[in-house]
Amino acid sequence: MMKIMESGKLNLAVLASGRGSNFDALCRAIEQKDLEAEIKILISDKKDAASLVKARRRGIDAFYIPPRNYRNRDEYEAVIVEKLRERGVNIVALAGYMRLVGKVFLDAYKNRILNIHPALLPSFPGLHAQKQAVEYGVRYSGCTVHIVDEGMDTGPIVMQSVVPVYQDDTEESLAERILAEEHKIYWRSLQYFAEGRVYLDGRKVYIAEK
Numbered sequence: 229m230m231k232i233m234e235s236g237k238l239n240l241a242v243l244a245s246g247r248g249s250n251f252d253a254l255c256r257a258i259e260q261k262d263l264e265a266e267i268k269i270l271i272s273d274k275k276d277a278a279s280l281v282k283a284r285r286r287g288i289d290a291f292y293i294p295p296r297n298y299r300n301r302d303e304y305e306a307v308i309v310e311k312l313r314e315r316g317v318n319i320v321a322l323a324g325y326m327r328l329v330g331k332v333f334l335d336a337y338k339n340r341i342l343n344i345h346p347a348l349l350p351s352f353p354g355l356h357a358q359k360q361a362v363e364y365g366v367r368y369s370g371c372t373v374h375i376v377d378e379g380m381d382t383g384p385i386v387m388q389s390v391v392p393v394y395q396d397d398t399e400e401s402l403a404e405r406i407l408a409e410e411h412k413i414y415w416r417s418l419q420y421f422a423e424g425r426v427y428l429d430g431r432k433v434y435i436a437e438k
């Protein structure tokens with residue numbers, strides 16, 4: 229069993245490709261002192277990501293880094309890692325970041341990159357998880373915070389929250405119900421890290437008692 233990090237205020241980086249509602253929820257948790265963290269930087273791979281605007285409005289450094297400016301993923305990630313290190317980032321939250329993370333990034337932040345996925349993993353990984361759940365006909369779905377590994381939504385699970393799926397749900401109505409839970413469990417998961425309570429044993433995550 230291995231402790232992932234000691235307790236202390238988090239120096240957080242957020243990577244987001246889209247609208248940034250999870251980023252906003254993290255900012256609110258920090259403001260309300262539920263989450264002991266400072267967001268040092270937001271990075272997006274999409275030029276028109278609303279999350280970039282949201283971060284700048286809050287006075288957080290925000291960068292659009294276009295992947296196609298680099299020869300390969302290693303070079304692209306080396307640039308990201310450098311920016312994070314310059315700011316003393318010690319943990320990373322992917323929040324709607326629509327890319328697989330590669331070796332350079334994973335090695336630099338081993339077991340310290342988290343992701344949130346809108347399904348109860350290992351069900352419905354990948355894109356359109358809510359649509360997959362509606363079409364499959366499951367009665368419950370939810371969201372998962374997990375540590376990122378080289379796979380697609382495959383890493384060790386930190387926290388999950390369950391929501392019912394109703395017969396008349398659409399992809400949109402289910403996504404909305406799940407999103408409300410995402411906004412509760414992402415900061416809670418990160419706060420476990422801030423409290424130095426997160427241990428890893430193989431692919432199992434243990435949260436120590438306070």
Ligand code: GRF
Binds near residue numbers: 249251325345407
């Ligand atoms: C969320 O549903 C999250 O679970 C998934 O991408 C979406 C991002 O939404 N990974 P937002 O940009 O945080 O609003």
